[in-house]
Amino acid sequence: MKTEPFSFMINSPGFIPSYFDNHIKRHLSDMKGQFNNKEAFQEVLEAGDKLLYEVYELKRPEIEGEILHGISIVHPGKIGEEYYMTKGHFHTVLETAEIYYTLQGEGMMVMETPEGDWAVEELKTGGVLYVPPRWAHRSINVHSDQDLVMFFAYPGNAGHDYGTIETQGFRKLVLSKSGKPQIVDNPHWKPPEK
Ligand code: PA5
Ligand code: NI
Secondary structure, X not given: OXXXXXXXXXXXXXXXXXOOOEEEEEEHHHHOOOOXXXXXXXXXXXXXXXXXXXXXXXXXXXXXXXXEEEEEEEOOOXXXXXXXXXXXXXXXXXXXXXXXXXXXXXXEEEEEOOOXXXXXXXXXXXXXXXXXXXXXXXEEEOOOOOOEEEEEEEEOOOOEEOHHHHHHOOOEEEEEEOOEEEEEEOOOOOOOOO
C-alpha cells in the first residue's frame, strides 16, 4: 500500500488498472441463494463454475478519511431470465455513501434501504451514480455480450455487510423479458423486521 500520492491508469480495452492490490473473482458458486430461479442456477452450475464478476481493488487503511476505490467488471450472461450481477451489500457503517462511474457497458443498480424503500438507476457509459448513505447496492449487467465496467469509490471505514442481503434478498429483481430488462418484485424478498 502506498503512503505517498500516486496515480494509475484505467485504459480501454480491458480497463484493468495499471496498479492494484487485490484482484477478487466471484464465481457462480459464490452466489448460492442469490438468483431467483434455483433450478436454472443448479443447471448452469453443474455445467461449470462460471466467472460472473471481478473487482480490482486499491487497498487503503479501513479508516474514516481514507477512500477505497477500484474497478468492478460484471461479465455478460444470465441464469434463467436473471442477468449476471454482484452479490450486493449494505455498508457495515450504514451512514457511508459510494460513487460509481460507468466506463463501459449497460446495466442497472438496484438499491434499497433497511426500511424497504427501493430505487433502480440505469448504468451507462459516461454515467455517474451516487449511492447515498444507508442504501444497499447491487450492480447488474443487462448487455448481451459486453462487460459492465465501473470505477467505484467509498469511505475507508464503510465495510461490507453481505449477510443482510443473503438472508432477505433485494426487493426488486431485473429480469430479461422479450430481450429487454424489466424490474419485477422479488417473490422471495423478506421485508425488514419492524
Ligand atoms: O463496494 C462496492 O460497492 C463495490 O466495490 C463492490 O464491492 C463491487 O461492485 C462488487 O460487489 P459485491 O461487493 O457486492 O460483491
Ligand atoms: Ni459498496
